[in-house]
Amino acid sequence: MAVTPVSRAWDELFAARTRGGVGEAIADILALLAVPGVISFAGGFPDPRTFPRERAAQLLAEFAETGEASAFQYAPTRGLAGPLDAIARRLETTQGRRPDDDELLITSGAIEALELVGKTFLDAGDLVVVEGPTYLGALMAFRGFGAEVATVPIDEDGLQVDELERQLAAGLRPKLLYSIPDHQNPAGVSLSGERREPLVELARRHGFLVFEDVAYRELGFGDDSLPSLWSLGPDVVVQAGTTSKTFFPGVRLGWAAAPAPISARLVSAKQNTDQCAGALGQRLFEEYARRGWLEEQLAASRALYRTKCERMLAALERTMPAGVQWTTPGGGFFSWLTLPEGSDAELLAKRAVEAGVGIVPGSVFFADGRGRENVRLSFSLVDESAIDEGIEKLAALL
Numbered sequence: 001m002a003v004t005p006v007s008r009a010w011d012e013l014f015a016a017r018t019r020g021g022v023g024e025a026i027a028d029i030l031a032l033l034a035v036p037g038v039i040s041f042a043g044g045f046p047d048p049r050t051f052p053r054e055r056a057a058q059l060l061a062e063f064a065e066t067g068e069a070s071a072f073q074y075a076p077t078r079g080l081a082g083p084l085d086a087i088a089r090r091l092e093t094t095q096g097r098r099p100d101d102d103e104l105l106i107t108s109g110a111i112e113a114l115e116l117v118g119k120t121f122l123d124a125g126d127l128v129v130v131e132g133p134t135y136l137g138a139l140m141a142f143r144g145f146g147a148e149v150a151t152v153p154i155d156e157d158g159l160q161v162d163e164l165e166r167q168l169a170a171g172l173r174p175k176l177l178y179s180i181p182d183h184q185n186p187a188g189v190s191l192s193g194e195r196r197e198p199l200v201e202l203a204r205r206h207g208f209l210v211f212e213d214v215a216y217r218e219l220g221f222g223d224d225s226l227p228s229l230w231s232l233g234p235d236v237v238v239q240a241g242t243t244s245k246t247f248f249p250g251v252r253l254g255w256a257a258a259p260a261p262i263s264a265r266l267v268s269a270k271q272n273t274d275q276c277a278g279a280l281g282q283r284l285f286e287e288y289a290r291r292g293w294l295e296e297q298l299a300a301s302r303a304l305y306r307t308k309c310e311r312m313l314a315a316l317e318r319t320m321p322a323g324v325q326w327t328t329p330g331g332g333f334f335s336w337l338t339l340p341e342g343s344d345a346e347l348l349a350k351r352a353v354e355a356g357v358g359i360v361p362g363s364v365f366f367a368d369g370r371g372r373e374n375v376r377l378s379f380s381l382v383d384e385s386a387i388d389e390g391i392e393k394l395a396a397l398l
């Protein structure tokens, strides 16, 4: 018997937390990447030239030949012991502190760490402080839990910690503060050394948790790295990291390091997101890191992104009209443009796509509608030989 399809307005069945386009912004950006012929400075994707194709293939062949089971099996929710140890060792080498066994868990990317912390801490109406501007995925995660989001501005030295202190003194009571201290997305700036300890002290004094996102920490263009917030305050900081920008995002692999009681809650929360991060990615990463290959890849990636960044900055310098400013990143994937007063970056983004250039308007990186005069430019994925042409087209529109 033929079934007559019913046309239904599903909107009224959707949960309230999904209304208002909470999840659409990232999808819109990803769509720009797919338009053929567009020179895209839009998405923060790694350059496929950094992907370790042959070594990944070699490791997969080894797993198959040696009859290894764990790479193909379910893993414990916290993570497999070997990969946990490999990540703990890296944290010890790069941040000077090794998490205890009950402080570390492996996640399906840093995005999952945001989800787990949200599930564990946030009731509707709870207050989260974010940097203005900040990572869109974090805004979406916090809004998805019905949290109120308050914004503290950043400058060339990252989060304005003195402004945060003023707001706390005036009665601001967050549960959580979200920060990207190194080569921030979207602004490309880093939190200065002098502001790090005071930020951790504020968390201790006012009783909130710091969520430190270190997605770009290992992609500095120089040798210098500042102490992580987690190494300064392992009692008040959850650190989320990812292998997406340093290994490859196809494995969807990250970690969270947190005080033991929090870590235990995150593991519980993970039991009904994905139960465990993919074991295959965990084992690939473990072997890759143990053989010293990650260091080699990192050195090549840093050099590649540095070259692209320099090329983009030089093109901006050459072509942009007076009154346009931009940040000079010391690492990561992004620079942040400030257009002359009264500009409309959303309109510019539309015109830019018509002219064959993808950019992201600044307003999507704010919780409160600011950023209308800002643009995020990502230099990570764009073809190096197209950078000059893309920036010239953008400058012509301005």
Ligand SMILES: Cc1ncc(COP(=O)(O)O)c(C=O)c1O
Binding pocket: 044, 108, 109, 110, 111, 112, 135, 137, 180, 185, 213, 215, 241, 242, 243, 244, 249, 252, 253, 254
């Ligand atoms: C600041 C920041 N955090 C987290 C992520 C997501 O990382 P993952 O791929 O591990 O989920 C990104 C990716 O763009 C990012 O820019």
